[in-house]
Amino acid sequence: MNFDPFVIPFLTGLSFLCAVLIFKYAKWFIKLSREHKFKLLKWIFSHKIILALKEIFLESLLHRKIFRRNFVLGYMHASIALGWLLLIIAGNLETKLHSSKFFNMPYDPVFLKFFVHERSGIPIAAFYTFVMDFLLLIILIGIGLAVFKRFRSMLFGLKRTTRLKSFDKIARYSIWLIFPLRFLAESFTSGQYNTGGFLTGTAGHFFAAVLPVDYLSYPVWWGYSIMLCMFFIALPFSRYMHIPTEVALIMLRNFGIKTNKIYDGITEFEVNSCPRCGICIDVCQLNEVQASDIQAVYFIQSSRENKKDERKAFNCLLCGRCENVCPVGIEVNAIRITKRKQLVFDNKNAFNFLTNGSTEKADVIYYAGCMTHLTPAVKSSMCRILDEANVNYLFLDKDGSVCCGRPLLMAGKIEAALSLVEKNKKKILESGAKTLVTSCPICYKIFREEYKLPIEALHHSQYILRLVREKKITLSNSQQCVVYHDPCELGRGCGIYDEPREILSRTSQLVPMKNEKNNSWCCGGSLGDFKLSAEQKSEITRDVLMEFMAYSPEIIATACPLCKKTFAKYGNAKIQDIAEIVLASILKEKVTEKKVEVLQ
Amino acid sequence: MKDFGYTINKDRQINFDRTDKWIYEYLKKHEPSFKLCIGCGTCTATCSSGNFTDFNLRRLFTLIHRGYKLDMKDEITKCMLCGKCIMVCPRGVNTRNIILKINEVIENRKRKK
Ligand code: SF4
Ligand code: SF4
Ligand code: SF4
Ligand code: SF4
Numbered sequence: 142m143n144f145d146p147f148v149i150p151f152l153t154g155l156s157f158l159c160a161v162l163i164f165k166y167a168k169w170f171i172k173l174s175r176e177h178k179f180k181l182l183k184w185i186f187s188h189k190i191i192l193a194l195k196e197i198f199l200e201s202l203l204h205r206k207i208f209r210r211n212f213v214l215g216y217m218h219a220s221i222a223l224g225w226l227l228l229i230i231a232g233n234l235e236t237k238l239h240s241s242k243f244f245n246m247p248y249d250p251v252f253l254k255f256f257v258h259e260r261s262g263i264p265i266a267a268f269y270t271f272v273m274d275f276l277l278l279i280i281l282i283g284i285g286l287a288v289f290k291r292f293r294s295m296l297f298g299l300k301r302t303t304r305l306k307s308f309d310k311i312a313r314y315s316i317w318l319i320f321p322l323r324f325l326a327e328s329f330t331s332g333q334y335n336t337g338g339f340l341t342g343t344a345g346h347f348f349a350a351v352l353p354v355d356y357l358s359y360p361v362w363w364g365y366s367i368m369l370c371m372f373f374i375a376l377p378f379s380r381y382m383h384i385p386t387e388v389a390l391i392m393l394r395n396f397g398i399k400t401n402k403i404y405d406g407i408t409e410f411e412v413n414s415c416p417r418c419g420i421c422i423d424v425c426q427l428n429e430v431q432a433s434d435i436q437a438v439y440f441i442q443s444s445r446e447n448k449k450d451e452r453k454a455f456n457c458l459l460c461g462r463c464e465n466v467c468p469v470g471i472e473v474n475a476i477r478i479t480k481r482k483q484l485v486f487d488n489k490n491a492f493n494f495l496t497n498g499s500t501e502k503a504d505v506i507y508y509a510g511c512m513t514h515l516t517p518a519v520k521s522s523m524c525r526i527l528d529e530a531n532v533n534y535l536f537l538d539k540d541g542s543v544c545c546g547r548p549l550l551m552a553g554k555i556e557a558a559l560s561l562v563e564k565n566k567k568k569i570l571e572s573g574a575k576t577l578v579t580s581c582p583i584c585y586k587i588f589r590e591e592y593k594l595p596i597e598a599l600h601h602s603q604y605i606l607r608l609v610r611e612k613k614i615t616l617s618n619s620q621q622c623v624v625y626h627d628p629c630e631l632g633r634g635c636g637i638y639d640e641p642r643e644i645l646s647r648t649s650q651l652v653p654m655k656n657e658k659n660n661s662w663c664c665g666g667s668l669g670d671f672k673l674s675a676e677q678k679s680e681i682t683r684d685v686l687m688e689f690m691a692y693s694p695e696i697i698a699t700a701c702p703l704c705k706k707t708f709a710k711y712g713n714a715k716i717q718d719i720a721e722i723v724l725a726s727i728l729k730e731k732v733t734e735k736k737v738e739v740l741q
Numbered sequence: 742m743k744d745f746g747y748t749i750n751k752d753r754q755i756n757f758d759r760t761d762k763w764i765y766e767y768l769k770k771h772e773p774s775f776k777l778c779i780g781c782g783t784c785t786a787t788c789s790s791g792n793f794t795d796f797n798l799r800r801l802f803t804l805i806h807r808g809y810k811l812d813m814k815d816e817i818t819k820c821m822l823c824g825k826c827i828m829v830c831p832r833g834v835n836t837r838n839i840i841l842k843i844n845e846v847i848e849n850r851k852r853k854k
Contacts, residue, residue, distance in 0.1 A: 455838075455841075485841060485844070485845070486844050486845065486848045488818045491818035491819060492819070492821070494793055494794050494819065495793060511789050511821075511823040511824065511825050512823075512824070512825070512828070514787075514825070515787070515825055515828055515829065540792075541789065541792035541793075542789060542823075543789065543793075543821070544789050544821035544822070544823040546821075548821065548822040548823050548824055548837075549821060549822050552822050552837075552841065554822070557818070561821065666828070668822075668824045668837075671835070671837055671838040671841060672835075672838060673835075674774060674833065674835065675774070675833025675834075675835070676833070703824075703828075706828055707828075
C-alpha cells in the first residue's frame, strides 16, 4: 500500500465532508413532507431517474444554461466541474491499471504521481498521462478565468457580483490554489524522475533546470493535500455546497417534488443549491430604487442561515424576473412566500362574515376581480364584448368582489387565502357554468393553481381569442401602433404570451419590444411587495414607461387591470387593456359593415 | 354642610394620560407612511371587505392616531389584502403593510401578556 503522512489532511477533509453531507441530507430528508417522501420512494427506481441523470449531466456538469447566457462564464463552470470529475474518473482508472487491483485507497489517484514513477509495462500509460495532463490544463484555464472574473466581472456579463462570507473566501482561495499546486507538485516530481506528459513533463524539465525540485516537491505535495482538506472542510458551509446539493435537487425535482407553501426539506435543498452566481441581481428592478440587498441571492443566503429577515421576505415585487434567469431554476417566489408565512399571523376563520347567497345559473361566469373594479372601462368593455358575442354569462362579482385570495397567499397568509378560495369556489360551482373567465391575471393564476376547478378557467385574452376564432365577434384592424406589456402574473406567472399578441395583431400594428415576454418588466404596482414607498414604486413605473415611449406607440396595451391602473397614474400615452382595444375594434367593424350596406 | 344654594359640577376633564399611543408609535416606526394619512376615507369607499361588513380602514386609522384602546384583533383580519385601498389612496399610504403591522403588534402583545 502506498502511504505517506501528507495524505492525512486530505483523508481528514474528505471524511469530514462526507459526514457533514450525510448528516445534513438526512436532516432535510426527514423534514420532507410525507407526500414528498412517498414520491421520492415511488420514482427513485423508475425511468425518471434516467431523465434526472441526463439533466444532472447537462446542468451540473456542462452548465448548459450558463453557456447560453455567456460563453466565457459557461466555459469557466464547465471546465472546472466536468474537468474535475473526468480527472477523478481518469485518475481512478489509471490507478487501477497501475495496481491491477480493483480496490484502491481514495487518495491513491490524487497523489498517484508521487507514489508511482516506474511506468514501463503498464498498458496505454502514455495515453493516460496525456489525458490527465490535458484535463489539468482545461481546469487550470477555468481557474484562471475564475481568478480573472474576481477582478473583471463585466467580461462575464455581470454588472454586480455577490458579497462573500468568510467560509466562502476560504473555499474560494483553496479551490484557486488546489490545481496550481497539483500542477506544481506533479511537475516537480516529473522533473525529478524525468517523467510526465506534455504539460507536467515539459514544465518539469524547465523547473528541474532552474529550481532545486528534489527539495521542493515534497512540501508542495503537502500543500496540495492541505488545500484539498481546507476546501472539503469549508465546502458544506460555503456556497460550494451547491455542488453536491444541486445534484440532489435535480433528482428530487424530476420526481415532482417542489416547494409548496411551507418551508420544509425540499426548500432546504433548494436554498443550498444556490451557488450565489449573482445572475439574479442585475435583472431586479429594485436595484434602481434602493440599496441592493433583497435580491434572490441575498434572500436565499439569509434563508440558508435560518434567519427570519422581515425586509428580505416582504420587500420584493414577486415579479419573477430573477427566477426567470436563475440557472439552477430555484423557485425563489415560492420560497419567499414560505418565509412570509413564518412571519405573519394566519387566521383561517377570518372570513366567516361572508355568507353564501344563491348563485344564478349560466354557461359562462365572468369574474372581474378586485383590480378590475378599479378600472371600470375594462369591465364594461368585457361585458359589452360578451353581449356582442351573445354569451349567456353571469357577472359573478358585479356588486363588488370577494377577493380571489392570491394577495393573501402572496402575503404568506395561506390559511386565510385558502378559506377565501373555498368560499369562491362554492359560488362558482353553484352556477353550473362550464367556463370561468377573469380579467385579472392575479385571479387567473390562483384559479389555475389553487382552486382545482372541474371547469376551465381562462384569462379574458384567451377567451376573447376563442370568440374571434369561433367568429362570434369580428375585429377590424385600426393600424394603430401598439406595444404590449406582459403582466408578470400572466406572462412569467402563467406562461400566457401568445394569445394577447395574436389578438393585438388582428386589431392593430403590434410593435415588438426588446424586453418582452419572459423578460418583460414589472409595472411596479405588484401586490407582492409590502415595503416600497409610493415614491419608489412610481420611480419603477416611470422607468418602464420611458422605455415603452421609445417605441412611440399610440397605445400601450396590457392585459392586467393592475398594470393599467399603475401606468395610468403617470403615463401621458393612452394605456388600454386588451378588452378595451377589442371592443373598439368590434365597434369599428360594425360601422364599416353598415357603410358597406348603405353603399350597396 | 352649609347650603350656598348652588353645587360644584363634577370634574369633566378628559384624561389624556389614558390615551395609549403604543400602536401608533409602533406603526410610525415600522411604516412611516402611516403619518401621511389624512383620513379622507377613499380607502374605505373602495374596500372589498367593507362591501360585506362594517370594516372601516379610515376609522381604524383615525382611532389609532388618537390613541383609543380598541379591540382590533377580529377587526383587522377582515381585510383581504386585495390592494384596492393602496391603489386609490391619494397620500401614498402603504395600507397593506400597515394592516400586517397592526396584526403583528396585537399578536405580539397578546403573546407577551
Ligand atoms: S438564485 Fe439563482 S441566479 Fe440567483 S445567485 Fe442563486 S443560482 Fe444564481
Ligand atoms: S422577484 Fe422581482 S423584485 Fe423580487 S427579487 Fe426577483 S427580480 Fe427583484
Ligand atoms: S385613502 Fe389614504 S389618506 Fe385616505 S383615509 Fe385611507 S389611508 Fe388615509
Ligand atoms: S386591502 Fe384590505 S383594507 Fe384595503 S381595500 Fe382590500 S380588503 Fe379593504
